[in-house]
Amino acid sequence: MSKESSKKISAAPSWLGLTQDRLSFVFLPNRAETVRKIFQLAIGGMGSYAIANYLDELKVPTFTQSLNWDNATIDSMLRNRATYGEYQPKSFAGGHKRGIPSGHPISGYYPAVIDKTTFDAAQAARQQNLAHRGRKGNDLANIFGDLCLCAYCGSKVIFHRISNVQVLVCEQVLSDGACSRSAWTYKDFEITVLAFLAHPALLGQAGDELKAGLLDLVQEIKGLSSDQERRYARRVNITVLLKRIVAGLVIHSAGNLSLPRHSSAQIRKDITGRFLEIQLQGGPSYPCISIG
């Protein structure tokens, strides 16, 4: 084997290119930007299926001949330490097809497209996402994710269907625990919260960081009604932005209630007087009544 050929690189991660002589990597800015977007969406709580749909809807080119993104590609990219430049030497002894890690990882081997902090944040978000929604869960049915809490008992308020109507209801109620058997129609809730967050008066009171997120949110909400084609991508962006802007949503689904309703009672929807408290990230908390 000549000295030169031993230095040649056999393969590069899909988001990097190789020079003609195959001696070094080429950084591809457009692909790097796509990888960064994928990590950003994962950190925002999106699963790999939702990310694939998002990229397809916006017609973001894949890194192969394939016309569409698939979730397995995105999953393996999100786990790949080469994204922040690390190379793990592998041994193929004993007929291992994919190789097994051998020796210490080498940092700075590949041109990094993200940093290690971003990589770690994505791993944490994926763990949380899998625990809450399962692998194939529809991330966009409830754009509030796990932000909703019950004002009466402190449990999570979760997305549920009652006779085919989508509602938010305290998880204690679904497990026959002692809490108010009242639910908030999801559609009404979403309209109420988004209208509150998009209100100009809120912008005036927000600090710089929050303001930037709120301005982006307003753009996406406006776009939802004017641009039907990018509806999915806009809801993905809104979901990610909500996580940045909102610390929690405390739901009083039966208004000012002192005693829980009896545990055999039927679940009542959209009780007059229902309201929520919107807690902003690093900021104050606001009461908000249904506009439905």
Ligand SMILES: [Zn+2]
């Ligand atoms: Zn409750």
